[in-house]
Amino acid sequence: xxxxxxxxxxxxxxxxxxxxxxxxxxxxxxxxxxxxxxxxxxxxxxxxxxxxxxxxxxxxxxxxxxxxxxxxxxxxxxxxxxxxxxxxxxxxxxxxxxxxxxxxxxxxxxxxxxxxxxxxxxxxxxxxxxxxxxxxxxxxxxxxxxxxxxxxxxxxxxxxxxxxxxxxxxxxxxxxxxxxxxxxxxxxxxxxxxxxxxxxxxxxxxxxxxxxxxxxxxxxxxxxxxxxxxxxxxxxxxxxxxxxxxxxxxxxxxxxxxxxxxxxxxxxxxxxxxxxxxxxxxxxxxxxxxxxxxxxxxxxxxxxxxxxxxxxxxxxxxxxxxxxxxxxxxxxxxxxxxxxxxxxxxxxxxxxxxxxxxxxxxxxxxxxxxxxxxxxxxxxxxxxxxxxxxxxxxxxxxxxxxxxxxxxxxxxxxxxxxxxxxxxxxxxxxxxxxxxxxxxxxxxxxxxxxxxxxxxxxxxxxxxxxxxxxxxxxxxxxxxxxxxxxxxxxxxxxxxxxxxxxxxxxxxxxxxxxxxxxxxxxxxxxx
Amino acid sequence: xxxxxxxxxxxxxxxxxxxxxxxxxxxxxxxxxxxxxxxxxxxxxxxxxxxxxxxxxxxxxxxxxxxxxxxxxxxxxxxxxxxxxxxxxxxxxxxxxxxxxxxxxxxxxxxxxxxxxxxxxxxxxxxxxxxxxxxxxxxxxxxxxxxxxxxxxxxxxxxxxxxxxxxxxxxxxxxxxxxxxxxxxxxxxxxxxxxxxxxxxxxxxxxxxxxxxxxxxxxxxxxxxxxxxxxxxxxxxxxxxxxxxxxxxxxxxxxxxxxxxxxxxxxxxxxxxxxxxxxxxxxxxxxxxxxxxxx
Numbered sequence: 001x002x003x004x005x006x007x008x009x010x011x012x013x014x015x016x017x018x019x020x021x022x023x024x025x026x027x028x029x030x031x032x033x034x035x036x037x038x039x040x041x042x043x044x045x046x047x048x049x050x051x052x053x054x055x056x057x058x059x060x061x062x063x064x065x066x067x068x069x070x071x072x073x074x075x076x077x078x079x080x081x082x083x084x085x086x087x088x089x090x091x092x093x094x095x096x097x098x099x100x101x102x103x104x105x106x107x108x109x110x111x112x113x114x115x116x117x118x119x120x121x122x123x124x125x126x127x128x129x130x131x132x133x134x135x136x137x138x139x140x141x142x143x144x145x146x147x148x149x150x151x152x153x154x155x156x157x158x159x160x161x162x163x164x165x166x167x168x169x170x171x172x173x174x175x176x177x178x179x180x181x182x183x184x185x186x187x188x189x190x191x192x193x194x195x196x197x198x199x200x201x202x203x204x205x206x207x208x209x210x211x212x213x214x215x216x217x218x219x220x221x222x223x224x225x226x227x228x229x230x231x232x233x234x235x236x237x238x239x240x241x242x243x244x245x246x247x248x249x250x251x252x253x254x255x256x257x258x259x260x261x262x263x264x265x266x267x268x269x270x271x272x273x274x275x276x277x278x279x280x281x282x283x284x285x286x287x288x289x290x291x292x293x294x295x296x297x298x299x300x301x302x303x304x305x306x307x308x309x310x311x312x313x314x315x316x317x318x319x320x321x322x323x324x325x326x327x328x329x330x331x332x333x334x335x336x337x338x339x340x341x342x343x344x345x346x347x348x349x350x351x352x353x354x355x356x357x358x359x360x361x362x363x364x365x366x367x368x369x370x371x372x373x374x375x376x377x378x379x380x381x382x383x384x385x386x387x388x389x390x391x392x393x394x395x396x397x398x399x400x401x402x403x404x405x406x407x408x409x410x411x412x413x414x415x416x417x418x419x420x421x422x423x424x425x426x427x428x429x430x431x432x433x434x435x436x437x438x439x440x441x442x443x444x445x446x447x448x449x450x451x452x453x454x455x456x457x458x459x460x461x462x463x464x465x466x467x468x469x470x471x472x473x474x475x476x477x478x479x480x481x482x483x484x485x486x487x488x489x490x491x492x493x494x495x496x497x498x499x500x501x502x503x504x505x506x507x508x509x510x511x512x513x514x515x516x517x518x519x520x521x522x523x524x525x526x527x
Numbered sequence: 528x529x530x531x532x533x534x535x536x537x538x539x540x541x542x543x544x545x546x547x548x549x550x551x552x553x554x555x556x557x558x559x560x561x562x563x564x565x566x567x568x569x570x571x572x573x574x575x576x577x578x579x580x581x582x583x584x585x586x587x588x589x590x591x592x593x594x595x596x597x598x599x600x601x602x603x604x605x606x607x608x609x610x611x612x613x614x615x616x617x618x619x620x621x622x623x624x625x626x627x628x629x630x631x632x633x634x635x636x637x638x639x640x641x642x643x644x645x646x647x648x649x650x651x652x653x654x655x656x657x658x659x660x661x662x663x664x665x666x667x668x669x670x671x672x673x674x675x676x677x678x679x680x681x682x683x684x685x686x687x688x689x690x691x692x693x694x695x696x697x698x699x700x701x702x703x704x705x706x707x708x709x710x711x712x713x714x715x716x717x718x719x720x721x722x723x724x725x726x727x728x729x730x731x732x733x734x735x736x737x738x739x740x741x742x743x744x745x746x747x748x749x750x751x752x753x754x755x756x757x758x759x760x761x762x763x764x765x766x767x768x769x770x771x772x773x774x775x776x777x778x779x780x781x782x783x784x785x786x787x788x789x790x791x792x793x794x795x796x797x798x799x800x801x802x803x804x805x806x807x808x809x810x811x812x813x814x815x816x817x818x819x820x821x822x
Contacts, residue, residue: 027538230751231751241641
C-alpha cells in the first residue's frame, strides 16, 4: 500500500507501467477505456455466436441443430450478453477514452473506482456464462426474465444469473457516477455546459438514467431471489402478489435502459456528421433539450411493453400517447442531422457511412416503434418477429453502427495510425447489406404472425427465414473483418495527424495522435 | 483555476481487482449456499466460499479506505477532488433511493391495484374466478391461497416499538448534526460525545428491530413467507435495517477516527459523507413508518 502512495509524485512524468499488471492495476482512463472496448468486442463476438446458432436453427423449418431447451438458452443469453456485455460497456469505453479529452480533464474524477467498474464486468459475465455449464442449463426465460418463468419454472442456475446482474449493475452505477462527477466537476475553465460536445451531453444524461434505473433492476432481481429461495410472494398471486408486477418493475428499468443504449450513439453521430459535412451541427441547443426530453419521457412509457398483459384502458391510452410523444424530440434530432448535412461539403469516409446509415436505419426502427406504440395495433404485433425486427433496427444500425462510427472516427486518435479505408468501407457495406437482409424480412414474417423465441415455425415463413439467416451469417462473418481492421490499425499504417478529419472540432483533436498517456494534466483554455 | 493543476490522479492500485474478486467469490458463495438450501443438499461449501469472499471484501475496504485517508493526510486532495467525492457520495445515495423506490413501488402497486384486482374489482372477471372467496384488505391477513401462504394472525402495531424506533432514529439524526457542528467549531470533546451517542442510539434501534422480528416470527406468524404483507414488510424493513447496520459501522469507524485525531474543522468529508448516509437511512425510516407501519 505504501508503495502505491510513494509512486504518486512521478505519475504524470512517466508513461504506462510495464508488464501485464499494467492493465490489472491501472487507473488511467485510456487504459480502462481500451479494456472496456476490447471486453465489449469479445462479448459482441460471443453474443454474436449465439445469434449464429439461433439463425442456423431457423435456417429451415423443423428442428435440426439444437434442442428447444438449448435454443431458449441461446435467445436469452444472446440478449443479455448483447445488452449488458456488448453495447453498454462499449459506450462506457468510449466515454472513458473521450470524455476527459473532450472536456480538458486530466482523467476521470474517481480513477480507482473507474478500474473497479471495469473489473466487475469480467466477474459478472464469467458468472453469467458459467450458468450454461450448470445442471439444468443456463437462463432460458428470455432476456426480459419474466416471472414466473424466471422464478417458479427457472433452472437452479437462475440464482447465479441474479448475482451476475447485481455485479453488472454495481459496475454500471459506479461507472455512471464517475462520468457524472467527471463532467460536472472536471471541465476545463471556459467549457460551459452549453459548449460541451454532444457526446458529453448525451453521456451526462445517460449516466443520470443509469443511476436512476440500475438500482430498480437490482430491486426486481432481489425480489426474484427472495421468491425463489425465501418463500416471499412478490410475483405469486397465491400469496397476494402479482406476476404482472414483475413486468412493471422490470420495464420501469427496461425502457430507460433502451435509451441508455442509444443516447450515447446519438451524441457520437452528432459529432461525426458535422465533421464530415464540414458544417457546424444544426440546432445544437435543440439537440441538448431533445435528449433531455427523451430521457424524461423514458420514465413514463414503460407499460407500452405490456399492452397485451391486461392493463386498464386508461393505462393503455396513457402509455400509448406518452410513447407516441417520444417521436417529437427524436424527430427533432433526425431533422437536425439531415439539416447538418444539407448543403455541406460531404465526404463519405467509414465513420460518415456508418453515421448516415445510422440516421436512415434508426429512423426505420423508430417508425416501426411508432407502429408498436399504437396499443390496438400492438395486440397484433406483440411477441411476433415484428418486435424482433423493430428492436434490432434500433440496436444494430442504431447502437452498434454508432459504436462502429465512433471507433473509426477515433481510431486514429487512439492508435496514431489511419485505419485501412478500403477494408473499412468493405466492413460497412457488408454489415449494411447483411444486417438489412437479416432483419428486414422479419417485419414481414412478424406481421404474418410468426412468434418470436421459437426454434421451429410454419412452412409459410421458410423463405424469409432463410434470407434472414443468410444475412445474419454475412453480418456475423463481417465482424471478424472489423477485428482484423482494428488490429491492423494498431500495428501500423499511414501516420495520423493530430486532426486527421478536416471538419472535426473539439479538444481531443488538439493533442497529438496517438494521444499521450496523460493528456491535459493542466487544463486548456476554452474560448 | 489553480485547483485544476493539482487534481490528484492516483498511480496504480490493487484494490479494484481485489474488490472484484472479493465480490465474485462472495456472490458465488451466496448463490451456492442458497441453491443448496432450496434443493436440500447437505453441503456447507457455499458458506465457506461466502465468508472467504466477505473477508476479501473487508480486506479491500480496509485497505482502500486507509489509502484514501492517508492520501488525504498527505494533502494530496484539492478542493476540486473534494467536490468529486461529494458528487460521488451524493449520487450513490440517489441510487440507494431508487433501490428503495423499487420496493416502495411494489408495495403501492399491490395495495392500490393488484390486490383489489385479485379480489375481482374492475373489468377483469377472470381474476376473481381463481379464488372467489378472496377479499382484499390491508394488512392482508388472509392470502388468496392460505395453504401455500398461511397469512399472519396479526401485524405489528405502529404505536409501540416502531414509534420508539422512529424517535430513536430522528434523535440520532439530530445528534449526528450536533457532532458535525462540534467538529466544525473545533470542540473535540463534544464531537466525541455526540457521535458516541449517535452510535448508541443506532445500536439500540437495531436491537429493538431484532426484538420486533423475533416477536413477528414467534408470536404473530408474520414471516417472509406469510404472503405479500410479510414479503413487503420484511424486504422494506430488512433492507432498511441492513442499511442502518452499515451506517452504524460507518459511524463507528468515524468515532474511531475521531479518537485517533482525524478530521479538522474544515477538512472532514469522510465524516460528512457518513452523516449524509445516516440522514438518508433516517428519511427512509420515516417513509417506512408512515407507509408500512401506520397506513
